[in-house]
Amino acid sequence: MTRKVLLVAIALLAGCVANISPNAYSVSSVGQVNRSVAATIISVRDVDVSGTTGTGATVGVAAGATAGSAIGGGARANILGAIGGAVVGGLAGAAMERNATKQTAVEYVVQTVNGNLMTIVQGTDPRLAEGDSVLVLYGSPSRLIADPRVQG
Secondary structure (H helix, E strand, O other), X not given: OHHXXXXXXXXXXXXXXXXXXXXXXXXXXXXXXXXXXXEEEEEEEEEEEOOOOOHHHHHHHHHHHHXXXXXXXXXXXXXXHHHHHHHHHHHHHHHHHHHHXXXXXXXXXXXXXXXXXXXXXXXXXXXXXXXXXXXXXXXXXXXXEEOOOOOO
16 A cells, blocks of 8 residues: 555656757747847756755655554554654655756856846756857746858
8 A cells, every 4th residue: 555655646746847949849838929149159068956845844744644654553652653654755756846847957147249248047958068158048948059151
């Protein structure tokens, strides 16, 4: 029983990973007009994107309470076991979700054609390099793409 609950929890956590790819758009972004500005990449570095916590803690509380309630021989022991299991399960579930949803990304610092500096963090594919000409696409989320007007 506990093993099944753990497998369901892991499956739920896999669906919690945010899509940080510059190639992915949300349905609400389709048809929106956004401003684009030409820029040049002046700095590139890998960064970690912290994982989320929420669903994992909730699932962990439920699983821990269920497993903990089976401990003991009486009603009082079952209640204490459920409370202890919920606390431990919630902490473990949150930690599992945070680790399962943690991602690597790239931080780009760009200088726009009018001299402004901007920093954008996005997924690792496609990877852009220092000196590349790009377009900064404003929106939610903003993103960088290679400038198709520049022959490389």
